[in-house]
Amino acid sequence: MRLLVVEDEARLANALRRGLQAEGFAVDLASDGEQGLRLAREGGYDAVVLDVMLPGLSGYRVCERLRAEDNWVPVLMLSAKDGEYDQADGLDVGADDYLTKPFSFVVLVARLRALLRRAAPPRPAVLSAGDLTLDPASRQVRRGADPVPLTAREYAVLELLLRRAGQVVSKTDILRHVWDAHDDGDPNVVEVYVGYLRRKIDTPYGRRAVQTVRGAGYRLAADGG
Amino acid sequence: MRLLVVEDEARLANALRRGLQAEGFAVDLASDGEQGLRLAREGGYDAVVLDVMLPGLSGYRVCERLRAEDNWVPVLMLSAKDGEYDQADGLDVGADDYLTKPFSFVVLVARLRALLRRAAPPRPAVLSAGDLTLDPASRQVRRGADPVPLTAREYAVLELLLRRAGQVVSKTDILRHVWDAHDDGDPNVVEVYVGYLRRKIDTPYGRRAVQTVRGAGYRLAADGG
């Protein structure tokens, strides 16, 4: 997660950088409005922490211009003012959140995380192993560039195996997750569906992604076979 | 914009309802955590204003459960506590913003608007997939240059599919968004309307924009078929 911190007071700016880096963010600094605007325009930031009182271009203006240019990077404003109307103003020029100085670092981080969580739509990541990919959103499976049509059951089995790529998954585990059979399912169904899967994602490509571990279960090769 | 306000103190609850209605929101009230959770689960709200101190289920728990159920409706928490750690806690259970009592109504509304603006990502004026376009402003749908007349329901279904172009949308999801049936709608209506849509935007053009994903739902091809 890359952050841009626009803050003219050097001591605070450096404290923020160190603190945020310790929290695992990559941090760039800008010390005035012009520079902040320039960097923010170049994009690539997941969020911007923007002081209101800046030499040259104020934080309000920076935010306003970004929004006018259709740049919707999440912005968290910082200000010494704390009148309620100032806050409302900040939010009205398009900031996503607002903190008044002095603020607590803990709160800053919590609010930043909330902002980032909201900005990144909860789109589940694409699962992959080598050139085998599965996109839960579109429910599409591919071997390289080839789309591979799977039935609902086949898809469910593959998804489970991919989520545990490299690990052995027992048949009863698969039964529980895909068939929600509690204990008394016939493991042969699993064998049948593993067979179907292999015929679609392995055999035509001369690969061996789905491996049998005799007596234990199946393992999806982490490199896709 | 529909809001759910979960607040047990009747005077405050009614004041909020009146004030927010005056700002143009449609407001539902819940007076305890259980009821709030139930209503929020049913969906259909654009945001939830959630008091922390509630009889029965606390606001923290309500929010936590919603998130655990993958319900990402924007939540603004209200609390009398104002320790910084309480705030961080609130944000950590998945709230999107946090106000401490006593709060200013002006700030509440400004923050709500910021929340809603964030939740509704800046929409491109026109939704499109390949040469299939839908302009929400004029409610005009076109295949290439041809205008395609759609009924209200057909339009609503297509809009939903276009907003999630490339992703699989389940029938129950469509039922919830277009019919606001909560759980018990008959999925056949969806099948019927998908049929109507196809006869208007696909069949006459020999295209296949609306794809069936057996056992999962429908997907609008990102390239318009």
Next chain:
DNA sequence: AGGCATGCTGTGAGGACGCTGAGAGTCACA
């Protein structure tokens, strides 16, 4: 090698799923 356990696969029945035409109910409007 022999015997047993484990895993694989072809076949086919039954059923779930999705699509469609017919028609009833509702509403707005002339």
Next chain:
DNA sequence: TGTGACTCTCAGCGTCCTCACAGCATGCCT
């Protein structure tokens, strides 16, 4: 009151999926 547009239910049909079964192949042990 009649007409037309729209919405939705229902039942029938075809397709595809799922799964049980049985025979076969393979691996492992004595």
